[in-house]
Amino acid sequence: MFRHTAKFCLIAAVFAASPSYAQDANVSHDAEYYILQAQHAEQWAADDAAVDEALAQFRESNAGNPPNIVSILIDDLGFGDMGIPELNAIRGYSTPNINDFSDEAMRMVRMYTEPSCTPTRVAQMTGRLPVRMGMGDTAVDIAGFGLPGSEVILPELLKQAGYATSHIGKWHMGDVAESWAMNQGFDYAQMAVHQQGQLTIFNDDAIKEQVSVGIQDYDDAYTLDDWFRPDASAMMTVIEGDAGGPIREVRMESGERWNAAKYDEMNQAFQDKTMEELERLAQGDTPFFLQYWPMIPLDNTRAGRSGPESVNGGLYVDKMQLLDEWLGDLFASMEELGVAENTVVVLMGDNGHFTKYSPQSGFTPMIFRGGKADTTEGGVRVDAFMRWPGMIEADGLLNSIIHVSDLYTTLARFAGADEFIPRDRLIDGVDQSASLLFADEAKGRRDHIIIYSADVPKAIVKDQLKLKLPPKGENPIIAKFYDLYRDTREEYPVSTEVGAWGGQEFVRILGRHLARKEKYPDGPPAFGVPYEGIENIRPETQAAVDAFLVKQQSPKQ
């Protein structure tokens, strides 16, 4: 073991010297990465050479091309909702197509996301913690900000490597033009600008069913501020367009009201478009990146249902079964089109259950504690699978820690696009190619996660230990430690065992993470006028934007 000073000198040396192995050269990572690199550089270099060889062999067998990539990101699912028939059974539903898929895929058992939709999607797209560009929060209404155009997102890397790119479904990374998929690197996008709050909670059927109260069904006798309540039907719904081309709203005409039927129609259209895009892309000359981020299983009304389709009968669970059918169609189509074998498919949840709608949703947290927006494991541990026939072990388990941002770096590597990862900023994602390709947990390049809620670090996981960071002003000596192997639900703090040693080490981890921000400071999101550049903006939408701008510019000081 090194003494204190010797250890720090070693780390300084690692920082100073450019790592000599190939793929990750000059990408700047967070501090903890270099601690691991100092211990494993030699192994990693050997692994990198083996990864290069495996990828080269694949390309050789695939007419010189890297694999196609399909990303399916499902909203608000907990760990154990997909791919474990026993856990389907005890909850009275089944997802046979997803379960079959999982038998052909590697389960990333310790995939960590961010605690809610926007930040998880940002991390997957940018390879960076959302806090780094002010995208750690989830906006539900017109907000005038979003993902900055200066981020170099995954499809931008892939395009440089020759990929055709399409995005269909949920986007939810901002209502300003520069944030949108077709302006961020996708050749084509059909995307919901906002999220399902607008579309399933504030819609007219939901108001009738009192899913939401006080939005439109209230007595306005005493109302002075007509702008206080959102008119969700006035908000932008689904937009469509090609990169550089015009962008149009496609699901609403002026005067129309959003309702449950329109939500169903939108979801069906996303599915149909995905099938269509898959067919088009599969017939192209280049490898493709197809992103299908469905809005279901989220649904909050009984309107339009013909009856419960599962024994469970929950609102989300029934739609989960529908999504399973749709994904079954997608997987079957991949077979028919001859792209099942040369495509990496990543299927996962984006964060834990939306517990506000438990139990009528049919889902409640189970194995891990908490759900969406919680920084307990139930908020950030999800089902996650990666299928790549012949390259990634079928029906395998990978129990090393992976963060959703690692998909950025890893998929870029698979695509031969890692050289385009920007070198001028900090990249949180690490390259997990070796552990995935060789089904070897010891080849993972991450053993920790810093879990943020918006812009506040709330917890740190290292190995199986989790420290719940105490709020400001609370003595850190009483911070709670959990052993995640022995206590998945974080109900039995074990401070006495690990506090004395671990507390100090964890403080150092956080300290190194924060110190690294001096060189790579967090920045703001992109601010702007909502919906600018949408050709057919509805008058009611324009009025809502105008009201937003007045509110935004009202004196605050």
Next chain:
Amino acid sequence: MFRHTAKFCLIAAVFAASPSYAQDANVSHDAEYYILQAQHAEQWAADDAAVDEALAQFRESNAGNPPNIVSILIDDLGFGDMGIPELNAIRGYSTPNINDFSDEAMRMVRMYTEPSCTPTRVAQMTGRLPVRMGMGDTAVDIAGFGLPGSEVILPELLKQAGYATSHIGKWHMGDVAESWAMNQGFDYAQMAVHQQGQLTIFNDDAIKEQVSVGIQDYDDAYTLDDWFRPDASAMMTVIEGDAGGPIREVRMESGERWNAAKYDEMNQAFQDKTMEELERLAQGDTPFFLQYWPMIPLDNTRAGRSGPESVNGGLYVDKMQLLDEWLGDLFASMEELGVAENTVVVLMGDNGHFTKYSPQSGFTPMIFRGGKADTTEGGVRVDAFMRWPGMIEADGLLNSIIHVSDLYTTLARFAGADEFIPRDRLIDGVDQSASLLFADEAKGRRDHIIIYSADVPKAIVKDQLKLKLPPKGENPIIAKFYDLYRDTREEYPVSTEVGAWGGQEFVRILGRHLARKEKYPDGPPAFGVPYEGIENIRPETQAAVDAFLVKQQSPKQ
């Protein structure tokens, strides 16, 4: 739908008429059974005929014999601890042999036990709710009562059908002679009289490690009552004997102290004896019933450990891995001896996790709420598998409700011993043969459980609904209902949805259950002098018995 009166007339008629189908004739069941029979009698008769045919075919292929039966009942495991690799992984351990076994077996996904060791074992042995003979409670020390000899337990049925029978391991159904395995129908038994409290918590190593405090390591300056604290080393440990033959204690000499090493030695001896008995029985001329009820994974000391064997490192988890090895040896031996194919193996837990030792045990409740002694699902839902190659679907799931008492009736049926089920008392177990043999949930004969804690009914499950019975004096209108499909952890009461209808129906279920006790009243356990008839009783054990008897006979009124 029937009107109230018509329905009751029908039920009365069903009660009056002897059911005409074969196997279950004249067995008296609890009230709810007849409600189902009134609705399914025709189907059940057809199923019974098909079961008879399947069993006859098996016997034909097996030299005229019914199958051997092996019962492995593991202490204090929660649902999801065995057979689901993903759930092993997130907790840092693996049970590969059990998982392979589960792939060859039917998982009984909704197996309900009683909330703790003694009552579960009593239910499996007698086919009756433990409350019916005062065995609903778990005694940890010398108690002078146990399972009455008048109970006709499973091996007694099987012996009448020509089986050889052996029991090895935990018994824990009483310290009076008539309760013991070798006096209750087993040809041979080597059994721990009590449980792991005595053997892992009160032992000298555990006292040193402060697992238990105030038992022997206390300042006795003010002690008047030397009998207050148990001397666990004086209690009877393991006894061995043949039916009708002498019974001897085999693990302790006078003057010896119990400790962690002796616990390990005892467990190894149980395993070795099981392997030996399997070999002996497999070479016999008759079908056999071998019961192996291990004491591990329960263990509460670090003494004698060479280090954590799992990544989890918990005290129980490490021993679970050891048990997995042992069971792997057992399954391999069954193959070698040629009895894998003609043997029904039932492997299951006896109740939920012992949460008092969480998280250092390595196990904490996860999917269901609560553990041992709780009447929430976490107390009574367990992993349960049944393997019978060629007869019961491999890697199957059966999601209909099964109670541990149903093993009595069902295994008796498989063995052709159901004609020996006593007709003079109420049998709670129902025959689940059809659902198991035909892998058909709709052929289950139970849709409810009444969950007792000791002699008090605490909850009723019917279909996916669970009513938590309010304590006496609390208005039942606020009783909590849970939808178990949507809420495995019973955290979101749904009274508003089902209370109005369900409350009344559940009160009727309980009413019918209690009314049935007028004809078949609950009886007492067997009372007696502890350890009578053990040849080599140690002087210190005799002294502890004498002290117990004085305490028992001290004036109480």
